[in-house]
Amino acid sequence: MSENLMVRPMVGAPGATPAAVEASGLRKSFGNVQAVDGVDLHIRPGEIVAFLGPNGAGKTTTIDMLLGLGKPDSGEISIYGATPRAAIARGQVSAVMQTGGLLKDLTVRETVRLTASLFADSRPVDEVLQRAGILEIGDRLVEKCSGGQQQRLRFAMALLSDPGLLILDEPTTGMDVEGRRDFWSTIRSDAARGRTVIFATHYLDEADAYADRIVMIRRGRIVADGTAAEIKALAAGRTVRATVTDLEQAAVAAVDGVDSVALHGGQLTVRTRNSDAVARYLLTRTDAIDLEITSHNLEDAFLALTSDDPGAAGE
Amino acid sequence: MSTLPLPGSIAVERRVPPLGGFNLTLLQIELRRRLRNKRTVFFTVAFPVIMFVLIGAKYTNEPLDPGQPVSAGGTSVAAYAMISFAVYGAMLASTAAGGAVALERALGWSRQLRITPLTPAANIAVKILGGLVLGLLAVLATFTAGVATGVRMPWQVWILAGLAAWLGSLVFTALGLLVGYLVPSENVMQFMGPVLAFLAFFGGIFMPLSELPELLQAVGVWTPTYGIGEIARAPLSGEAFNWLAVGNVLLWLVLFGAGAALAFRRDTKRV
Known part of the structure; x- marks a missing residue:
């Protein structure tokens, strides 16, 4: 993903061009169901954004x-x-629908x-x-094409107008591994030219690998919005472990972002939303050694942020 | 896939296509689809011709009015039948062309079109033009069969009757669109075929309305098939212009057209 960020020119410089997507206060209900319940989105040109949610x-x-296609x-x-x-x-704007x-x-x-x-202007068919x-x-x-070939056809159609914004609903469903990799390399080469991409996916690894930014939606609301790393930290935080001999637990607990501190026989376990601050504190103010930081994967974050019981996070 | 990098950056300034996206490539592919459907081609072109050849063609010397023999310039029963079947063919063709929206809705194609610049009006224009081309084919095929089997009429009758049969079929494009936007079925013609045959029977297409019982005649003038048949055959008889028939055509055109517009709105709201 960092490679992805590097090749992207600064087409999204503030004020240069309007936002690719500017949405505020979106609400939409179907009968008694509030499908979208106050969504705000600001997406800059050239961003690749994943929509995740159950x-x-x-x-x-x-x-x-x-x-x-639907009016808010x-x-x-x-x-x-x-x-x-x-x-x-x-x-x-163009889109690749799932089916x-x-x-x-x-x-x-x-x-x-x-x-x-x-279209008034279109890329060549071939x-x-x-x-x-x-x-x-x-x-x-x-009708003689396989599901994967039909999905590539939908993609070809979406490329015709060389759109500024490409919206993909589960874009690689039915594609094999190679197809999926080729698909993403095409997407990234266009993002480098300034194309904005929003994709909905249930492949968490895909969101993790290809999105600059992940927007998690649950019950019609955005519950998290940030880079994959930020989302992971947000949901369950990170766990910092170290071996210590002399430590004042209350001081560690007071470090910014710390959720819990446990000390058992010289083994310190700190759960935190800001592992950098904890690590810095431990390495500079204490005699902590063998420091280890583990992050929860996106799957844990996804489950934590989108499940009905937030307490079930990150185990 | 190949990741040919494209030159340049994504355009910010962009144009809207003229005519709501309507263009000849679109119309050409639409017609190709209609003609690729063997069922449509059979029922719109072959079927009316076969019906005419089997039922009407043998009466090329049988005068419609016994007082006016064909040899003395009278109208033959075959000419009457030929025009009627041309109307029937054009009817089927245009209903099928309009009804094609049902399949396109079922496949999600209408939804796909809504994320292109094509406007609904341009899309419906393509359906109407497609119906007109297919209807013209039906009329020309039946008239060709008429010429081949010896039907003789003054040239202006060929033209006027042909034009009436052809343009009158617009009523049925509207009907096709109405049904197409209402029903979720993939093939509208599977049930519209029998419905149209029924209407043709009671609307004086397959046989003159005057041969039906009086009660059925009274009902028959209200069917959407009555007006077109009457107008298309009017040049044959040279009778006074039948305003009832014109009223019939206009009434059904307005009803089907308004119905199709309402059904279309309901459909796009839902999608």
């Missing part, structure tokens, strides 16, 4: 509103300074040609077919 958390409803009950959305519909009319959205009786190439014809890895099956009928 089924029914409101990810898809939020995405639908960003695409203008209240709240404002602007995509590159325009309404979702106006952004779509200009080819500034459907294809005509079975067209060939792969016809589907892309048709879609290309709808170029997007090649980038999506389906150039050689251009003449195949969509």
